[in-house]
Amino acid sequence: MGAQLRVYKRRIRSVTATKKITKAMEMISASRIVKAQRAVAASTPYADELTRAVTAVATRSNAKHPLTTENPQAKTAAVLLITADRGLAGGYSTNAIKQAIALSARLRAEGKDVVTYIVGRKGVSYYNFRNLEVGGSWTGFSDKPTYGDAKAVAVDLIEAFTAETGGVDELHLVSTRFESMLTQTPVDARLLPLKLDDVKLSDDKPAKAEIFPLYDFEPSAEGVLDALLPRYVESRIYNALLQSAASEHAARRRAMKSATDNAGELIKSLTRLANSARQAEITQEISEIVGGANALADASRGSE
Numbered sequence: 001m002g003a004q005l006r007v008y009k010r011r012i013r014s015v016t017a018t019k020k021i022t023k024a025m026e027m028i029s030a031s032r033i034v035k036a037q038r039a040v041a042a043s044t045p046y047a048d049e050l051t052r053a054v055t056a057v058a059t060r061s062n063a064k065h066p067l068t069t070e071n072p073q074a075k076t077a078a079v080l081l082i083t084a085d086r087g088l089a090g091g092y093s094t095n096a097i098k099q100a101i102a103l104s105a106r107l108r109a110e111g112k113d114v115v116t117y118i119v120g121r122k123g124v125s126y127y128n129f130r131n132l133e134v135g136g137s138w139t140g141f142s143d144k145p146t147y148g149d150a151k152a153v154a155v156d157l158i159e160a161f162t163a164e165t166g167g168v169d170e171l172h173l174v175s176t177r178f179e180s181m182l183t184q185t186p187v188d189a190r191l192l193p194l195k196l197d198d199v200k201l202s203d204d205k206p207a208k209a210e211i212f213p214l215y216d217f218e219p220s221a222e223g224v225l226d227a228l229l230p231r232y233v234e235s236r237i238y239n240a241l242l243q244s245a246a247s248e249h250a251a252r253r254r255a256m257k258s259a260t261d262n263a264g265e266l267i268k269s270l271t272r273l274a275n276s277a278r279q280a281e282i283t284q285e286i287s288e289i290v291g292g293a294n295a296l297a298d299a300s301r302g303s304e
Contacts, residue, residue, distance in 0.1 A: 004277050005274060008273050008274035008277060009274060012270045012271060012274065015266050015270065016267060018263055019260055019263035019264060019267065022259040022260045025088065025252065025256045026256035029249045029250075029253035029256060030253050032144075033246060033253060036246035037178070039242045039245075040242045040246055043235070043242055044239065047235040047236065047238075050228065050232050051232065051235075054225075057224050057225055057228060068229070069193055070193045071169045071193070074112060075111075075112060075113060075169060076112060076113045076114075076115060076167070076170075077107045077112045077114055077115070077168060077170040077171070077172060078117060078135060078160060078170065079100055079116050079172045079173075079174060079188075080117045080119070080153070080174065080237070081097065081116060081117070081118045081119065081120075081123050081174045082096060082120060082123075082142070082173075082176070082240060083096050083097065083118065083120030083123035083126075084121075084122050084143070085121045085139055085140060085141075085142040085143065086122075088252055089248050089251040089255055090251045090255035090258075091251070092176065092184065092247060092248050093120065093122035093123065093126075095176070096174060096175070096186045096244075097126055099186035100116065100123075100174040103174060104116065107170075112170070115133070115135040115160075115168060116132070116134055117134070117137070117153075117157065118136075118137045118138075119137070119142060119153065121142075124137045135160070138152065138153055141241075142241075142244070142245065143245055143249065145241035145245055147234070150235075150237045150238035150241055151234050153237055154233045154234040154237050157171055157192075157237075170192065171190070171191045171192040172188055172189065173188065173189050173190075173236065173237065174186065174188045175243060175244045176243065176247040177247070178244075178246040178250065181253075181254075184251055191236055192233065194232075
């Protein structure tokens with residue numbers, strides 16, 4: 001019985017140590033969510049203004065640009081998947097990967113080859129474990145991305161899109177949209193070529209529906225598009241990285257809170273079992289003492 005009590009006490013100590021770790025991770029994630037939300041709020045006006053500018057140039061001119069001209073015979077599509085570098089975030093990375101796989105299946109059903117680009121170690125590990133082809137990967141900044149990180153990703157993708165041979169005809173983005181502390185939704189969108197009817201602002205209003213003033217383009221509409229469209233892609237990727245980072249922290253906070261609560265319930269259950277074992281042990285000792293005393297009393301009466 002004493003051995004069983006020691007086992008319960010050892011498990012209680014182990015679960016208590018785990019609870020302290022999960023509680024600390026929950027508090028860290030909660031503090032980082034606030035910073036991530038501020039970063040999203042700060043980047044949104046810039047992304048919206050770039051969207052308005054690109055839409056204005058594309059709709060108010062007859063300029064033809066590789067980033068806005070759709071290829072009717074598109075054969076290759078690139079999918080940029082944003083996942084986490086670290087685990088313990090519930091189904092955050094898994095849901096994004098499922099969204100990317102579903103998108104890739106739709107593109108293949110349209111007769112297109114799919115090349116996947118990945119941000120985050122979780123996505124890279126998933127594809128490498130299954131020997132799936134990866135066109136490029138970036139890691140180390142999923143929980144705190146910078147504009148420089150987004151630019152590095154955008155440069156490689158734009159180069160692949162504009163390459164004369166061996167490039168891609170479409171570019172799609174799979175990320176996780178932060179809606180609230182409890183809701184994070186994996187979404188996909190086509191970035192290139194720019195489809196004006198699908199371009200939306202941060203509040204989901206279509207950018208093309210806005211009324212634009214008359215514009216004169218200097219030096220030309222093509223030159224303005226050359227300057228704006230790469231910035232547009234960078235801002236979209238940067239905003240998606242920030243949204244995904246906030247979603248990652250929220251998912252990790254929720255997962256760690258659940259783990260902390262479960263650890264607390266397990267500690268209560270183990271404590272009850274340990275108390276029962278200790279009571280049983282005490283009862284057995286008392287019974288042995290009483291039995292020994294009765295045996296001594298019987299022996300004393302017999303000797304008389």
